[in-house]
Amino acid sequence: xxxxxxxxxxxxxxxxxxxxxxxxxxxxxxxxxxxxxxxxxxxxxxxxxxxxxxxxxxxxxxxxxxxxxxxxxxxxxxxxxxxxxxxxxxxxxxxxxxxxxxxxxxxxxxxxxxxxxxxxxxxxxxxxxxxxxxxxxxxxxxxxxxxxx
Amino acid sequence: xxxxxxxxxxxxxxxxxxxxxxxxxxxxxxxxxxxxxxxxxxxxxxxxxxxxxxxxxxxxxxxxxxxxxxxxxxxxxxxxxxxxxxxxxxxxxxxxxxxxxxxxxxxxxxx
Numbered sequence: 001x002x003x004x005x006x007x008x009x010x011x012x013x014x015x016x017x018x019x020x021x022x023x024x025x026x027x028x029x030x031x032x033x034x035x036x037x038x039x040x041x042x043x044x045x046x047x048x049x050x051x052x053x054x055x056x057x058x059x060x061x062x063x064x065x066x067x068x069x070x071x072x073x074x075x076x077x078x079x080x081x082x083x084x085x086x087x088x089x090x091x092x093x094x095x096x097x098x099x100x101x102x103x104x105x106x107x108x109x110x111x112x113x114x115x116x117x118x119x120x121x122x123x124x125x126x127x128x129x130x131x132x133x134x135x136x137x138x139x140x141x142x143x144x145x146x147x148x149x
Numbered sequence: 150x151x152x153x154x155x156x157x158x159x160x161x162x163x164x165x166x167x168x169x170x171x172x173x174x175x176x177x178x179x180x181x182x183x184x185x186x187x188x189x190x191x192x193x194x195x196x197x198x199x200x201x202x203x204x205x206x207x208x209x210x211x212x213x214x215x216x217x218x219x220x221x222x223x224x225x226x227x228x229x230x231x232x233x234x235x236x237x238x239x240x241x242x243x244x245x246x247x248x249x250x251x252x253x254x255x256x257x258x259x260x
Contacts, residue, residue, distance in 0.1 A: 057153045064153075094180075098173045105169045109162040128169075135173055136180045143184020 025093060025134050026079060028100055028127060033072025035107075039065030050120065053113030071103065090141035097138055101131035 039045055039061045046055040058064045078092040104127040111120040 056157050057155070059154070094177060098177065101173055102166070102169060105166065109158075109165060113159060113162065132172065132176060135176050136183075139177045139180025140184035140187065142177075143181040144187060146181075146185065 021137075022079060022083075022093070024130055025075070025097065025138075028104075028131060028134070029072050029075035029079060029096075031072075031127070032075065032100065032103065033069050036065045036068025036070075036072060039068065050111060050114050050116040050118045052116070053110035056113065057110060068103075071099065075100065090138045090145060094135060094138035094142055097131050097134035101128050101135065104128040104131060 044061070045051055046058075046061045054061070054064065075096045078096050082089055082092055104124045108120065108124040108128065111118070111124065
């Protein structure tokens with residue numbers, strides 16, 4: 001009777017049940033994918049002065065765009081899998097939050113390298129801090145699921 | 150598309166990255182320890198206006214899942230039962246004709 005994952009309506013109920021506490025993770029996964037989509041748009045984003053750091057590191061914005069889209073989509077898939085499984089797998093969330101934190105720190109660093117002060121200073125470092133909270137929360141779940149010492 | 154040229158990264162950025170990595174690993178380790186020490190989850194859930202214990206809500210979800218599976222199995226059994234009844238009805242209809250013919254034969258033979 002005990003199946004490893006939910007299906008049909010039960011799957012939706014379970015994903016919805018776990019959605020609330022994981023809202024920041026869903027939000028940042030969508031932001032990651034959308035940042036990639038914006039970079040893949042025909043307009044040349046890297047030509048703007050505040051993107052000089054990115055231009056220096058990546059040269060072509062399509063590379064970064066695809067990396068971001070793939071990372072975002074993978075994280076979303078991870079969250080769906082995590083919500084669908086009967087026995088949660090917080091390790092996926094822990095790793096993806098760690099990678100997300102490094103991505104947003106990287107973005108903040110690349111903007112800082114351009115020497116242009118703009119709204120990025122209020123956004124990406126805050127996202128990185130939010131990812132730290134996600135890491136702590138996912139790690140707590142890892143500890144709880146592996147049982148007391 | 151060429152790979153990013155990380156040699157162009159300023160030294161402060163590399164140091165910041167290493168520090169971040171250390172914070173991430175430290176936080177993960179600390180979080181796991183906290184989780185191992187923490188009692189089972191006590192998050193409350195609100196169902197039809199009533200606040201119930203999170204563990205009970207999980208049990209309730211599992212019970213509803215089991216009930217759904219049992220109902221599906223029951224429906225399948227009922228369908229099989231109906232099919233069997235229809236088969237019996239068809240057999241009886243055939244048997245009725247045979248019995249009628251047999252009765253006629255017996256009457257004709259005068260026994």
